[in-house]
Amino acid sequence: MSGAAAPPAIEVRDLRRVFRVRQGLFAPPREVVAVDGVSFRVPAGSVLGVVGESGCGKSTLARLILGLLPPSAGEVLVEGRRLAEMDRRARARLIQPVFQDPFASLNPRRRVRDIVAMPLVAQGDMPRAEIERRVAEVLERVGLSREQGDRFPAQLSGGQRQRVAIARALVLRPRVVVCDEPTSALDVSVQAQILNLLAELRRDLGLTYLFISHNLAVVEHVATEVAVMYLGRIVERAEAEALFAAPRHPYTRALLASVLTPEPGLGVPDVGLGDVMPDPANIPPGCRFHPRCPLAFARCPAEAPVPVATAAGIVECHLENTAAARAAA
């Protein structure tokens, strides 16, 4: 390791995941391409925000990176090590999830203390006293009291349950945490508490986050870099400030336009996406966004765009190609 540059915390190479779904008892199965040729690197200590509408593949991407789903093609590396070559225990020490609904992901029959201890117990080689010490330490770190450690999940509020889920994710001292809609089920005042806690933990423990959310205002607040997904592909990726200040892809622009900030008098914007809804079982030819794109032209349905490098990241749009060509000429 000495001398060599540190590997990125997460590296994803040409990742692809296909699901076969049956539409009816006798209908032939159809292929749903949930993640289609996704590549990126997340440097250690940063936060990659992933945004997109439901069905865009962002949760499938999270499960692939967590190793909860095997990819159909491509590979995932965490801290330079291939996920596919690691056993479950080694993986758990490196990367951990925090999901949307803590009530669904916490065992209702176990006390908070035991839920948080589970990953340590599963490692199989830690003395009891050490487990208790580590659990007490992490509960305090996420702002739960000793007494709350003795309760059952049903006796806690939504925000406290999400703190339990965060404690469980951190007890093995992982390097990477995948947060899939971690505050979507919470009230705004509690959401703010949890976002502040996540930010503080990242700073103090040097964590790297993959942060998935449909709430762009939240992603803007926490992410250092943002990837916009549409029907399985990353159509734009850029450093967060640049993306929000100057979105390039028409889809990114529409997403940003639909954020309703608490500013009276502005009304509800027309995002101009029309009525066609994206269907991952039926991906349009050419640019997959063209049926909804207000700027689509002849080339869009005919030919799939390739990613073009920009100052702050990449964009996958034919307009970008023509803009780049015009600039070069």
Added chain:
Amino acid sequence: MSALLEVAGLHVRFGEVAAVRGASLVVARGETHCLVGESGCGKSVTALAVMGLLARGARRAAERLAFAGQDLRDLSDRAMSRLRGDRMAMIFQEPMTSLNPSYTIGSQMTEVLRRHRPGATRAQAVDRAVELLGRVGITAPGMRLGQYPHQLSGGLRQRVMIAMALMCEPELLIADEPTTALDVTVQAQILRLLAGLQRDLGLAILLITHDLGIVARVAHRVSVMYAGEVVESAPTAALFAAPRHPYTRGLLSCVPVPGKVRRDQPLGSIPGVVPRIPPGFAGCAFRDRCAHARAECSGDVPRRAAGPEHEFLCTLAPDWARAEPVAA
């Protein structure tokens, strides 16, 4: 502006939990009134109490509960169900739970009209359903009538619910978190649709939401609920320009606003959680979470006027906040 829905001193109790404690609000004809608050604050229960849809075992009492001048308090169940779906209609967060999965869109839509207008023929009901599906922006409405709810996307289902609510030309539409389950892009479309319908049909809308962004963009008037009480009520511009209740101010500071909130700064937050209030609770319910709490907060809390039609429920003086801008 004449009042269409008047609620004053509304109380709802479920056993030992006081869910609504003396809430008052007025929805004027043709306006959008937003009821905003966190989960458990009593906003949905208030709407259900107005519609006469509370669960068995709930106890409702009110000083005034009137729709278009008609007292709803002593109305029989039959009279109430004649009103519901006819002159006042309601839509919910998850349309799949309110649509019957085993009937087509068409049969569910026409049933509403034929139930409330016994003279209407089947053909008239179908015509009306097609017209409304077109009105809410659904393409090929004739074909949609034969489809089942599961064949539609979430956004389309919510449009169907809105169209169904409009079958009898209601004067009041109560919408309980109508866009919470939808993507932001679809949310914007549905909110634009509601605003357009209101303009064209003169509909009054009571919109229940937890999202201050929605409130700012669509409401004419806002009531902020906390622990069963309306703690602040004001015209939208006044509420956002000069919020007075510490809870309202806390909520506004919790929302990340792209370009406005410093990314390296923590968000504002309100410590603690919404309490459960037992019957007979006295004083301000927010005092345990409030940075300005004082001894008098455990006594009677006055309702103070902060401006034209702007009231808040607090022991602080109306001009207390002038010295303290909302933390961003």
